[in-house]
Amino acid sequence: MKTDAKGKTYPPFEYEVGKEKIREYAYAVGEDNPVYFERAKAKEAGFRDIPAPPMFAVVYSAGSVGPAVLDPEVGINFAMMVHGSQEFVWDEPVCAGDTITTETSVKDISERGGMGFYVFESVSRNQDGREVVRGTWTNIVRGVS
Amino acid sequence: MNVELKVTPDKYLPHRYAGASGDFNPIHIDPEFAKQVGLPGNILHGLYTMAQVARASVNAAGGDPRALKRLSVQFRGMGFPEQEITVTGSVKEERDGRVVIETEAEQGGKRIIRNAEAELSLDRR
Numbered sequence: 235m236k237t238d239a240k241g242k243t244y245p246p247f248e249y250e251v252g253k254e255k256i257r258e259y260a261y262a263v264g265e266d267n268p269v270y271f272e273r274a275k276a277k278e279a280g281f282r283d284i285p286a287p288p289m290f291a292v293v294y295s296a297g298s299v300g301p302a303v304l305d306p307e308v309g310i311n312f313a314m315m316v317h318g319s320q321e322f323v324w325d326e327p328v329c330a331g332d333t334i335t336t337e338t339s340v341k342d343i344s345e346r347g348g349m350g351f352y353v354f355e356s357v358s359r360n361q362d363g364r365e366v367v368r369g370t371w372t373n374i375v376r377g378v379s
Numbered sequence: 380m381n382v383e384l385k386v387t388p389d390k391y392l393p394h395r396y397a398g399a400s401g402d403f404n405p406i407h408i409d410p411e412f413a414k415q416v417g418l419p420g421n422i423l424h425g426l427y428t429m430a431q432v433a434r435a436s437v438n439a440a441g442g443d444p445r446a447l448k449r450l451s452v453q454f455r456g457m458g459f460p461e462q463e464i465t466v467t468g469s470v471k472e473e474r475d476g477r478v479v480i481e482t483e484a485e486q487g488g489k490r491i492i493r494n495a496e497a498e499l500s501l502d503r504r
Contacts, residue, residue: 259400263434264434293400320451321450322450
């Protein structure tokens with residue numbers, strides 16, 4: 235299997251976080267905390283504006299991670315791919331009105347027992363340069379050699 | 380610290396999650412396509428199920444999303460709409476206001492997320 239894309243980085247991707255997109259996401263995943271839906275409640279709880287649920291990280295990261303996973307130089311066989319594991323490490327909360335910039339790199343490509351492990355790392359920062367989340371995305375591909 | 384969350388995603392949940400997340404892979408939203416590629420039916424997005432583990436973790440910490448500092452999961456097996464998902468967990472270690480909990484998500488007797496670990500900060504209110 236090809237491993238030469240290891241270490242490759244991709245151009246930053248910018249995402250503007252909107253209150254209504256947070257509402258849509260929060261509703262879809264079953265969040266019921268009013269801080270995600272009412273600005274007054276969010277401010278009362280000490281947020282700058284409506285906060286994004288932690289897993290909203292997938293929404294603003296997708297535009298950065300997607301092209302890396304799809305990169306022909308990485309060479310994933312999608313018919314045999316599963317999303318094996320996922321980690322997020324959160325720092326500064328993300329709120330409506332933030333602009334989040336995410337950069338993705340190929341952290342590792344390796345083979346164990348006929349399975350390919352493709353590990354991508356995404357680092358997302360807000361408009362003040364504060365890190366908001368660091369994601370580790372591991373895709374497993376069966377039948378590599 | 381009690382970690383338990385039960386949720387039954389309805390038939391159209393994968394469509395709503397697809398719209399919310401931008402992941403329109405047909406294996407999640409098209410039962411016929413899913414069957415053509417050998418699945419029993421359309422399957423839940425793994426990151427939706429991870430979001431349920433995140434919710435269970437935040438709830439266990441008292442409901443403030445800022446308490447969740449880290450979450451790692453392994454996806455194993457497929458989740459399906461219209462079947463109850465149960466997230467359970469227990470405290471693995473606790474010190475200096477930081478708690479690490481181990482969790483898993485189960486559906487129909489199968490673990491669909493396992494070896495999940497969440498780090499919670501109980502300091503911030």
